[in-house]
Amino acid sequence: MKISINRLKKYISLPESPEEIAVLLTRSGLEVEAVEEFVSVRGGLEGVVIGEVLTCEKHPDADKLSLTTVDIGTGTPSHIVCGAPNVVSGQKVVVATVGAKLYPSEGEPFEIKKAKIRGQVSEGMICAEDEIGLGKSHAGIMVLDTDLPNGTPASEYFEVSQDHVLEIGLTPNRADAASHLGVARDLKALLGRSVYLPEENSLISEISGTIVTVEVKNSVDCPRYAGVVMSDLKVGPSPQWLQNFLRSLDLEPINNIVDITNFILHDLGQPLHAFDADKISSGKIIVGKLPKGTPFVTLDGKERKLSGEELMICDPTGGMCIAGIFGGNHSGVSDQTTSIFLESAYFSPDVVRKGSQFHGLKTDASFRFERGTDPNMPVYALKRAVALLEEFAGGKVASEIIDLYPDPVQDSVIGVNYGHVNRLIGKKIAPSEVKSILESLDINVENETKDGFTAIVKPYRVDVTREADIIEEILRIYGFHQVELSENLKTDYLAEHPVKDLNKLQYRMTEMLAGQGYFEMITNSLTKPVYAEKSGFVDSAVNVEIFNKLSEDLGVMRQTLLFNGLEVLAHNINRRQTDLKCFEFGTVYQKTAEGYKEGRRLAIFHSGNRSSESWIEPEKPFGFSDLYATVERILERLNIEVGQVSMNESAPFSYGLTLKLGEKVLGTVGLVDEKILKLAEVRQDVWFVELDWDLLTKKASGLKKFQEISKFPEVRRDLSLVIDKAVTYDQVKSVAEKAGGKLVRKIGVFDVYQGDKIDSGKKAYALSFHLQDQENTLTDKVIEKTMSKLIQAFQEQVGAIIRS
Structure with a gap:
């Protein structure tokens, strides 16, 4: 967002430099990303003056050149060789003096030097408009109709504007600052100065009649709709100051009517839209929605199919404008327009945002409407625009101001506690200073007590809805830089750290394992009691038994994922699928003295060959290193480092390892003992790992540790x-x-x-x-x-x- 310093000065006294203003705004949360110098004419016409041709004679050695003497206000006429066919004595002309740097409309800049042209001295140049960047004509020199004294800088005659423009990286919450008035309000609070606004009552002239009626069918999406008819307009170029203002914001002037609506948008933050009043059928405007699929041609000439959800400004024959986003081609202002209906409304941010996204249209108006404009601004902005249209387009007010506002938006009422203010800011601020800051931001303070107060916030501050927002307003004006850091740094959290999404974590691990060729298993939580009785691995005393068991094979809740997984392997091996890589996330159960407990586990199985027999190499069976490599990849993905690894030659393994994190067992990995395999009727080797998934997820960290690569050899x-x-x-x-x-x-x-x-x-x-x-x-x-x-x-x- 670009903000003109010259325009800010119309609202508030600013003797500070642009750089000082930029620092103030950045400290308050309106980050100034750049301060740019703007000149309405490149180079500012520096070294270019108004002169008068005193004499003009033909060049003795060139038919198309003239020898002139020109008074440029120095007391001594300058001799200038001129090639223009229209130069004659007595003309007021534009002269580039020796040393001036010119920026032509086309081509590279060049410097004027004293020179000899066909043997005659030339001390400057009489300029055509394209040579100084004021136009494209090169038919002859510019001849001026002016009484300005010779030597007057050309920049005064052509009203060259010089300005500084602030590039502000506006955050989405600060919709109130999306205008020059909004930025001026912040400077008012920061500098303790007044903001000057033109009186509202002086902006409307006499009314001659009413020719447009308005019906709002959807007051939820359009809480307020205002407008006025103006007649006797003459479409033409805008005044130079307005063109310069728009160009400083990187906007191209179009005509006086459109330029004035753009000016109001960037000046006050209130988008306006001008309809050609003669094109409004039956003189009636309807605010509502049109059926899905309705074709609508926008101002850029493109036909768009409506979604049925966007708010439309219509007449009885159809749509004229996508409300708050883009106008229609049929009803727009043209060079033949003589009367307009000028719209100024407050639209729901939601409906504008959805419409903008659906059609892929991002305009200056939608930028403001979808973030939230001031519902109290439409009529004031309308009157400001009317005054400008009267002055610069010759318009007359032809109707009463229409203002449909059935359910006014109320001020926000927020309770604030002084203790919370001091705690969140980290510094005790006097209640009198708190009140002064808030009132400078147009936030009224009521119901004061020793403990707190009630803040009354105007609707244009869409981001201030709770106590923490009020405290933020106090802090950004008081100044972050004024809150000293204590010797012992500490912080106070408004909320706990985000809880890990265990489902997302498990899904990512499933994706990784599946990507490495593993198949996921999902088995029954019920299992055979015989496994606990005969394995020597599971304690049957802590089995969770089922009272109404369907069968002995489903008599207890499992204590490990091993046996159910072995049953799956056996099922596949019996059907000649012998090379298997499988995993399962599952819950295990135990009975304790206090009741019952359960926990999540991750089990991984390898069985058979990791590579099939081929002419290149013989088949290779799975080994311990294959399984342990998978374990290491899991731990690496979760950023967990194993604390201790020890041998494990107890059931259910022939040999294996136990992994620990501190004193807690993270998991076991190894070759399953043949006695265990026989219980599940598996007739080939099985490598198995069971990890405590609850412990893994608890210790998992989303933060990776990095260190600088050494510059020195290993x-x-x-x-x-x-x-x-x-x-x-x-x-x-x-x-x-x-x-x-x-x-x-x-x-x-x-x-x-x-x-x-x-x-x-x-x-x-x-x-x-x-x-x-x-x-x-x-x-x-x-x-x-x-x-x-x-x-x-x-x-x-x-x-x-x-x-x-």
Whole structure:
């Protein structure tokens, strides 16, 4: 949104520089993204003056050139060679003096220099309109009809406007500031000055008759509709000041009627629409909706099919305008228009927003209506427009002002507590200052007590509806920069952190697993009691039994997802589907002394071959690393780092691992014991993992941790250790991380050996260590020192023998 400083000064005294104003507005929440200088004519006609041709003779060496002397107010006439066919003595002309930089309508800027043209000195240039960017004509020099003294800057004659324009990144909640008046209101509060508005009563002339009637069929979508008829209008160009104002906002002037409606929109924030009154059938306007699919041609010449939900401005023959969005081609103002019906309304933001989105039309009017305009502004804006149309289009008021407003929008009444004000702002502000700030924002303070007050907010502040909004208004005018930070920073939350969407989290995990070739299973929560009795894995004493069981096979609630999953595998294997990757999200149940408890689990199964037999390579069965890689991907996706990993050779596994987060078991993973497989009648190996999904979702974090990539190279060193079989890799890794410190970036195992070349009860690990410093290049001395620390730690803490 662009705001003209010159126009702001019509509302409020602003001796401050544009940059100072920009800082003030940004602090108050109207972020100024840029301050641009605007000149209505490029270059501002600097160095261009009004002159008078004193003499004019033919050039002795060129038929099409003339030698002139021109008085430019310096006391000494200037000699100028001119090629224009219409130059004669006695003319008032536009002269570009030596050193002036001209910006032509077409082409690049150029500088005027003293020169010799066909042997004659030329001290400037008599200009055509295209040469100074005032038009496109190059038929001859500009001849002026003026009594201004010679030497008068041309910028005065042509009323060149200079301005500064603020580019404001308007947030959606600040609909009230989408105008020059709205910005002036904020400056009024920030600077403690008055805003000047023209008197409303002086804006209407005598009324000569009524020729248009209005019927509003939908007062919910159109709470207020106002309008007036004007006659005897003469469509033509707008005055120069108005054209300059529009151009400063990057708007192209069209004609005086359209330009005045655009001026009111950007000046007061109230969109207006002018209908050609002679094209309104039967002199009647109907505000309502048209059937779905009705064709309507808009001002851009495009035919659009109506949705049936947009509000329309119609006459008895059909639509004339999509209310608050875009006018119709038939009823628009043209060069032949002599009378208009000028509309000024308050439309529901919802109906305008829906219509704008459906048709893909974003206009300056819809921008304001769909955010919420001031319901008290339509008549005032109408009167301001009438005064301008009388002055600059010769119009006369031909009707009473129509104002249909059956259910006026009421002021908001909001209770405010001083304690809440001070708590949310973080600083105690005197009640007198609070009242002063609010009243400067046109928010009345009533029913004051020592604890608080009632705030009365006008309807144009659509964003101020609750106590927190009032407090925000106080703070943005008081100034965020005036709230000091305490030594111990703390915050006070208005609401708790967002609760994790567990369904969305599970869906994302399902997507990931399905993308890796897994099939999802959904099994019954009821299972066989025999599994608990014979597996040695599930405690039958805590089974949740069904009183009215349908059968023994469905007699208890499951305590694990393992057995139901094995039944699914058996069903598939018996039908020659032997290569299986499956997963299930399910609930498990237990009986406790306090009652019953249940928890969510994620189970994953591998069975058969991970790759089928082919001519390239033989079939490869699933192994432990395949399943554990999936577990690592799950933990990585959830940003969870396992705290402890230990061996697990108890039921239901032949061997496996137990994963922990602190003292809590996160899950188990391993090869299912043959005894368990026989219970479910599965006749091939099964790899199984069961994770505590409740614990996973509780610890899951949406925040990823990143660190800067080191500028310095990485170094690898290898060690071969002989250690007891009882020593786990997790222990070795922990020792290495502590001894190596921050220089050890990564540890890997690239070989494991157990055999007759080392003592029984021993195993050999071949380890790789990747060393890197974030701040320096590693030297041989530092590398050797680090490796010595690692060797010493392995020898002392895990009894390792270093193999050379």
